[in-house]
Amino acid sequence: MLESMLLYLAAALTLVTSVMVAVTRNTVHSALWMVASCFLLAVVFLFLRLQFMAALQVIIYAGAVMMFIIFAIMMLNLRVNPGRIQLRSTKTAGLVLVLFLFPALLLLLGMGRGIAALQGQVSLRALEQFGEVPLLANVMFSDYLLPFELVSILLTVGVIGAVALAKKRKD
Amino acid sequence: MSPEFILPAVNFQCILPQILLSLTALLVLLVDVFGLVKKANALALITLAGVVFATLTLFSGTGLQETAFSGMILVDGFSFFLNLTICLILILTILVSMNYQQFFPGINSGEYYSLLIFAAVGMSFMAAAGNLILLFVALELMSVSIYVLVGFHKDNLRSIEAALKYFLMGAFATSFLLLGFAFLYGATGTMDLLTMTEFIRSNPEVLSSGLFLSGVLLTLTGLGFKISMVPFHMWTPDVYEGAPTVITGFMATGVKAAAFAALVRIFMVPLGSLPIDWSMLLWVAAVLTMTVGNIIALVQDSIKRMLAYSGIAHAGYLLIGVVAGGELAQAGILYYLLVYAFMNIGAFGVLALLGKKETEYNTLQEFSGLGLKYPVLGLAMAVFMFSLAGIPPTGGFMGKLYIFSAAIKSGYVWLVVLGALNSVISIYYYLRVIVVMYFQESGAEDVAFPAPSPAITLGLGLAAAGIMILGVFPSYFWVLAQNSVFVPM
Numbered sequence: 001m002l003e004s005m006l007l008y009l010a011a012a013l014t015l016v017t018s019v020m021v022a023v024t025r026n027t028v029h030s031a032l033w034m035v036a037s038c039f040l041l042a043v044v045f046l047f048l049r050l051q052f053m054a055a056l057q058v059i060i061y062a063g064a065v066m067m068f069i070i071f072a073i074m075m076l077n078l079r080v081n082p083g084r085i086q087l088r089s090t091k092t093a094g095l096v097l098v099l100f101l102f103p104a105l106l107l108l109l110g111m112g113r114g115i116a117a118l119q120g121q122v123s124l125r126a127l128e129q130f131g132e133v134p135l136l137a138n139v140m141f142s143d144y145l146l147p148f149e150l151v152s153i154l155l156t157v158g159v160i161g162a163v164a165l166a167k168k169r170k171d
Numbered sequence: 172m173s174p175e176f177i178l179p180a181v182n183f184q185c186i187l188p189q190i191l192l193s194l195t196a197l198l199v200l201l202v203d204v205f206g207l208v209k210k211a212n213a214l215a216l217i218t219l220a221g222v223v224f225a226t227l228t229l230f231s232g233t234g235l236q237e238t239a240f241s242g243m244i245l246v247d248g249f250s251f252f253l254n255l256t257i258c259l260i261l262i263l264t265i266l267v268s269m270n271y272q273q274f275f276p277g278i279n280s281g282e283y284y285s286l287l288i289f290a291a292v293g294m295s296f297m298a299a300a301g302n303l304i305l306l307f308v309a310l311e312l313m314s315v316s317i318y319v320l321v322g323f324h325k326d327n328l329r330s331i332e333a334a335l336k337y338f339l340m341g342a343f344a345t346s347f348l349l350l351g352f353a354f355l356y357g358a359t360g361t362m363d364l365l366t367m368t369e370f371i372r373s374n375p376e377v378l379s380s381g382l383f384l385s386g387v388l389l390t391l392t393g394l395g396f397k398i399s400m401v402p403f404h405m406w407t408p409d410v411y412e413g414a415p416t417v418i419t420g421f422m423a424t425g426v427k428a429a430a431f432a433a434l435v436r437i438f439m440v441p442l443g444s445l446p447i448d449w450s451m452l453l454w455v456a457a458v459l460t461m462t463v464g465n466i467i468a469l470v471q472d473s474i475k476r477m478l479a480y481s482g483i484a485h486a487g488y489l490l491i492g493v494v495a496g497g498e499l500a501q502a503g504i505l506y507y508l509l510v511y512a513f514m515n516i517g518a519f520g521v522l523a524l525l526g527k528k529e530t531e532y533n534t535l536q537e538f539s540g541l542g543l544k545y546p547v548l549g550l551a552m553a554v555f556m557f558s559l560a561g562i563p564p565t566g567g568f569m570g571k572l573y574i575f576s577a578a579i580k581s582g583y584v585w586l587v588v589l590g591a592l593n594s595v596i597s598i599y600y601y602l603r604v605i606v607v608m609y610f611q612e613s614g615a616e617d618v619a620f621p622a623p624s625p626a627i628t629l630g631l632g633l634a635a636a637g638i639m640i641l642g643v644f645p646s647y648f649w650v651l652a653q654n655s656v657f658v659p660m
Contacts, residue, residue, distance in 0.1 A: 154315065157289045160319075
């Protein structure tokens, strides 16, 4: 009971910090909120018995990726967003839509029962039986081999695209 | 599941075309980086050779009906037909690009051609995916490549704006799609489409669970963005107008083909038994998509922007097929996607034919009088416009006929009536292009001078011939489409 309450607390805080990432005008503050959000997500993973995922989340996202983002902010010198963003009317409309649609979605989610995912491959029992890392590795390199390889192509495309957009014209 | 690792069965044969395409993309990149070939069209020709070779290897997989990579890949007629369509789209786009790069030398680079191919690899994996995870990764591969391609005119603010707009909104829409997939997994306990179909069949009560319905809605949002379904169409005109013309043709046809493949695989088959009010949702979306696209297209001065709105309207016609459901409608969608590839790339190809260094021409005035000055060009444009409007004896007519008749068979008479009314509206703005080209004095003398090369002659000829064959002798491809529908094994 206490555990699930802490889980919900961590999830809610993740949500709050993520919203702060989006609404903060100072880019460095925004990046720091993102670090907080990544850490809290790792806490959520811990409560879901995924220690390995939590460690990866902290090392890769809160550590490495965020460092890159902060470096990028420093190099491009994007500290504070100077002008006010003129999106008043759209903002109100968006707020109304969010206030209406989000509860609607939550209500819909509460309707009926059907959590069949508990029977999936990464169940609590399988986690206890084999351990998290062997289980994940097994699934990733056998059943999910093809998407795993396709991700490598996706990363290649990301690099090619970044170079194509950033490099100077030949002539 | 056993704790020790079991080497998975890897069947390279069934993804051979995609492997060959990826290798071609890497080869083109290397050839460009090391400057191995100096001739102007060399990169495009290498790309073309690789793509044609990969297309030929597609045919080795005909008639198979199996799964590979533990259910990730569905090797069936549906994959074959769509892969063929995607390869044709790629070939036509390369042919058109070879002419277009005279005006925009920036296009003639390894990055451009490799991104083009990688986008097509993503599309073809989307068409063949039997698992939501693979579908998602393939969709991202396609999208990321296209975000960059849209912004390839780096000196043009419209192009940069289009790329940024598409990227931000696309990333937002993709997050909806991912959340939708997560909910679908939560409700059914599987990412595998065939297992999911089986699960829904044996547990019909899942269809009314909130988790499942949220998953359906969010997935529809994500895919609806990609096909520019109303109300997720706002990005389409700006992005289509800002992107390089050849890329606009590529994304209008290719992304639509891949996203409709996903819609058919997820919505028409496993969710075929959804309660009636959910297909009403798609019904409304189809009508809105057709009507909004057609009405706004009426008042456009830029042909490129007009074609963007017409692309929205065509997504609406295709949605009629999704609403209708059943194998006949699936075959109609496949046939329509093939015809649409020919006629849309053809129309954008004619637009891309006119240009000057670093400038595109695409307003109606700039096309005035061109039909008489360049009879072949005028004739080709007339064929594409007639086909887009759905006038017999072109392929566009047959495509609409197949989709509409499938919808009537499923009892959606009013939907078809609205679709037919929309087609009538669309005739106005398609024919306006032809009227301007033939019956108006050419305005500015220096504006347009077509610079045809053998490549674009071949490309446009192929597209026009394809439209006429699909319109006059539809039976071969119609039978092929009917044999290519997706039925869970």
